[in-house]
Amino acid sequence: MSSLVSLAEELLAQAKEIEQLLKENNLPSTSFDKDTLELLPDNAQKLRWDLLDTSHTITQLLRGARLSGLDIAFGWTDQLILRIIWRYKLASAIPIDGTATYAEISATSGLGRSLVTRTIRSAMTLNIFDEPVPGQICHTAISRLLAADDGYYSAIGLQLEDIGPASLKLIEAWEKFGDDAGEPDQSAFSLQNGGRSLFTVLAEEPERANRFDGAMKYCVEDKDFNFFDIVNGFDWSTLDKPGARLVDLGGGYGQISQALAKQTQNLSFTIHDLPHVVEKGRKMLPSEFRERISFKEQNFMETQSSENPPDAYLISRCLHNWSDHHSAIILRALIPGLRKGSKILIWDSVLEDRPVKKLSGKFNFQQDFIMATISNGKDRSAEEFRRVLELSDSRFTMEGVRRPEGCKLAMVEVTWNP
Numbered sequence: 072m073s074s075l076v077s078l079a080e081e082l083l084a085q086a087k088e089i090e091q092l093l094k095e096n097n098l099p100s101t102s103f104d105k106d107t108l109e110l111l112p113d114n115a116q117k118l119r120w121d122l123l124d125t126s127h128t129i130t131q132l133l134r135g136a137r138l139s140g141l142d143i144a145f146g147w148t149d150q151l152i153l154r155i156i157w158r159y160k161l162a163s164a165i166p167i168d169g170t171a172t173y174a175e176i177s178a179t180s181g182l183g184r185s186l187v188t189r190t191i192r193s194a195m196t197l198n199i200f201d202e203p204v205p206g207q208i209c210h211t212a213i214s215r216l217l218a219a220d221d222g223y224y225s226a227i228g229l230q231l232e233d234i235g236p237a238s239l240k241l242i243e244a245w246e247k248f249g250d251d252a253g254e255p256d257q258s259a260f261s262l263q264n265g266g267r268s269l270f271t272v273l274a275e276e277p278e279r280a281n282r283f284d285g286a287m288k289y290c291v292e293d294k295d296f297n298f299f300d301i302v303n304g305f306d307w308s309t310l311d312k313p314g315a316r317l318v319d320l321g322g323g324y325g326q327i328s329q330a331l332a333k334q335t336q337n338l339s340f341t342i343h344d345l346p347h348v349v350e351k352g353r354k355m356l357p358s359e360f361r362e363r364i365s366f367k368e369q370n371f372m373e374t375q376s377s378e379n380p381p382d383a384y385l386i387s388r389c390l391h392n393w394s395d396h397h398s399a400i401i402l403r404a405l406i407p408g409l410r411k412g413s414k415i416l417i418w419d420s421v422l423e424d425r426p427v428k429k430l431s432g433k434f435n436f437q438q439d440f441i442m443a444t445i446s447n448g449k450d451r452s453a454e455e456f457r458r459v460l461e462l463s464d465s466r467f468t469m470e471g472v473r474r475p476e477g478c479k480l481a482m483v484e485v486t487w488n489p
């Protein structure tokens with residue numbers, strides 16, 4: 072491990088590079104009021120994450136072993152503060168470019184004045200809200216996002232209202248159903264939701280379905296989640312022949328197919344999903360894609376038709392919702408629709424099969440426990456994908472894994488070799 076001084080020197084050198092890039096792009100220094108780093112071009116973002124990794128190492132070393140462990144244990148208090156802000160829409164009670172008093176925020180939100188003051192003062196320790204003049208509260212960049220960006224609000228709400236509370240039942244679910252239970256209705260989420268699986272809850276509760284949809288749309292479109300890097304995850308020109316068709320399994324409302332339609336000229340797309348998703352997806356599809364993207368109600372657990380087999384199947388971010396057993400069923404259901412050499416492209420988080428300690432590499436491991444919580448699913452390493460394919464049918468051959476640079480997701484390329 073490097074000394075504090077050498078880490079600080081590394082940090083300084085990295086910070087200077089970033090400041091230089093901000094200047095070259097005519098951007099001011101970043102602040103809690105305005106995040107200018109996210110405005111840097113894509114090729115500069117890697118430097119930003121390097122700097123963050125160094126600063127995280129220094130922060131954790133300085134907190135020391137005792138406080139670092141305790142920080143994790145106390146982490147629920149930060150979530151609680153954000154949950155109160157979320158539930159009572161405290162951010163929306165402040166004008167985007169103005170200020171409000173504690174009494175005004177209380178009146179708008181309906182939360183008692185003393186609780187508003189306690190919550191907002193705690194939130195300020197996280198750089199959410201500011202109070203430049205005593206008693207006058209204004210936004211910081213985080214609270215402004217909560218007030219102004221519905222997708223961000225949904226993404227935060229999904230974690231705080233739906234998944235986080237369910238995670239408290241994870242150990243209970245393991246003890247009740249066994250630690251290798253793979254059924255979605257034996258998950259922590261289902262224990263928290265009257266025995267119902269996530270997709271049942273979404274089909275039955277429109278408000279939560281809207282939150283889930285908003286969160287998914289936000290994540291798909293937010294560059295930090297890398298979903299659209301799928302365009303660099305495969306050489307799409309090899310499929311882009313006149314008349315060629317790709318089935319986008321569990322393709323949701325079709326954002327991934329739309330990104331691929333923009334990347335290609337000839338390829339057409341059939342999105343398979345559950346009835347309520349297909350119904351909404353058809354309504355939401357922008358007219359420019361109507362010629363090339365269509366929807367079909369198809370449960371991917373059920374055998375695919377052997378008529379009119381597509382040139383390739385795409386399974387984008389679906390398998391991690393499911394246990395190995397169920398993932399093998401989804402793959403086996405494809406078999407009647409496959410011809411020798413058919414491609415199956417699995418776009419998913421692929422875990423590094425080695426210890427990852429950098430903050431920038433943490434997300435996939437967090438997501439692994441999100442999947443464990445919501446459906447007894449899991450994120451997998453390349454080797455674990457190979458095992459799922461073997462479990463499904465030995466005629467599936469894993470050709471390789473392609474990870475676009477700096478991407479959290481990777482493409483597992485599979486061919487059918489009967």
Ligand SMILES: C[S@@+](CC[C@H](N)C(=O)[O-])C[C@H]1O[C@@H](n2cnc3c(N)ncnc32)[C@H](O)[C@@H]1O
Pocket residue numbers: 270291320321322323324327343344345348369370371372386387388389392
């Ligand atoms: C995590 S989302 C992935 C959406 C999209 N492929 C993407 O990458 O953004 C999982 C999708 O699987 C769909 N799904 C879940 N169970 C399904 C089933 N049994 N048959 C078909 N689709 C299903 C969900 O409705 C949802 O659209």
